[in-house]
Amino acid sequence: MKKKVLAVLLTAAMAVSLTACGTNDGGNSANDGSSNQTQESSNDASDSAEEPSGEGADGAEGNDAASDDSEGFNPDKAADAMTIEEVREKNGAEVPVDADKKLGVVMKSLSNEFWRTLQEGYEAAAEDTGLKIDIQATTDESDETGQQTMTEALTTQGVNALLMSPISDSNLTSAVESANDADVLTVNVNDGLIAEANHYVGPNAYMNGQLAAEWISNKLGDEGQVAIVVGMAKAFAARERTAGFKEWITDNNSKLEVVAEQNADWDRQKAKELANTWITQYPDLKAIFCNNDDMALGVVEAVEESGADILVVGVDGIGEAYDSIRAGKLDATVDSFPFYMAQVAVECTLRSLAGQELPSAVATPQALIDSENVDTDAAEIINWTAPAYQK
16 A cells, blocks of 8 residues: 555644635635645654654754754754644743834745745734734845845844745855844745754645655556656755655655656746657656646646646645636645745744744645645635734
């Protein structure tokens, strides 16, 4: 029997309670319990990855405590990782809010819907807490220097915490080191990998790939040629999503065969051109896994134009991906629920600023969405309970 990917991220104990959540993450939906899977994150980062040794984290010491010395810090394998439910169970439901605290956010380009939805989540948290959250984003997905400048400027302006989604694993290293030296709490959110950051908050990227591989295997009867469109080689999420996909195939003795794998730099047009080449080069190609939805939508265009019968799966759960699934074009996406991710990130930041013990990594919800669950409300899939802010 194939080993099944873990099934539910947050337990049923988390009641559905939405406040300031009028913005649905692109029409995100819930698992119906049949062919669709959701992640359950606990202290195991994935069911096929070996855990590094490490103790629990205390505030800013988080990443050091859970690092694997052979690889460096990897939030997907952090031994002390928790869900937000587990964080609440450990520290209490109420989230302390100090009105004098200022938070700074640095993101990637808002031309991508994922980052716009993350921004909406941050804005909802600012409204709920009454705190000033200075949100900044680059003009494009490759502006590493721009992100560094923003981060340094926010530190100079005296923010108490920085929530950052870096373009690469290295472009914010020096800026984060300077922030740490200035006693600014540093939180790595969703993408990139900042080994120097105090905490990581985001989905298990390795599990993104595992969920996609399992779904494709089920649809193809565990046999056929598949290809992978990678994001950027220097992006942690791209590497982990790709590794999760390929290692699911290996770990399950699957007959799926990865015949092609290439970067498209998160770019829709590049992904489309890549798919055009593969469709000609591999006439028996049955599925393409893309590291994000923008690239997946480009691949969908190529598949449509060619008339080929090829499954396409993306990651992120943007609204356009949901619409494409409803239209019978994109086959599936692994949704990372950025609206709720931002709220979890702010909650964890406030808890850490208040002196509560947090792990090095807090795993946020994700789920595979296809035609069977695309119209179910997002909150149901994660049993969402809004943060209980104590002002």
